Amino acid sequence: MGGDRVRGNVIYLFADVLPHIDIIQSYTYNTRIEVIEMQKKLTITVDEDVYEGLHKKIGRRKISKFVEELVRPHVVKPELEPAYAEMAKDKRREAEALEWAEATFKDMANEAG
Numbered sequence: 671m672g673g674d675r676v677r678g679n680v681i682y683l684f685a686d687v688l689p690h691i692d693i694i695q696s697y698t699y700n701t702r703i704e705v706i707e708m709q710k711k712l713t714i715t716v717d718e719d720v721y722e723g724l725h726k727k728i729g730r731r732k733i734s735k736f737v738e739e740l741v742r743p744h745v746v747k748p749e750l751e752p753a754y755a756e757m758a759k760d761k762r763r764e765a766e767a768l769e770w771a772e773a774t775f776k777d778m779a780n781e782a783g
Contacts, residue, residue: 714737716724728736758764 724733724736
């Protein structure tokens with residue numbers, strides 16, 4: 671009576687198939703790794719009418735995201751230099767941009783003259 675029996679993700683091989691091993695168990699594990707940005711809690715004080723307006727217009731559990739999106743452009747400097755360096759590597763795009771800029775300057779010169 672040889673053979674193997676499958677139960678879920680486990681395969682049992684019987685002694686007559688592999689006489690030197692009684693049972694072999696094989697398991698598969700999947701690992702998922704996510705990068706989570708660190709968040710900090712902030713307590714702010716606002717007038718009562720502002721507080722009520724936030725709850726009515728924005729909604730509960732959405733105020734933090736609303737405030738962050740509103741404030742972020744004023745306090746977080748974007749990393750533009752690496753993005754510009756990457757764009758500059760695209761020679762075709764750079765040539766098109768130069769052509770556009772030169773045409774714009776010619777148009778401005780014609781309007782002034």
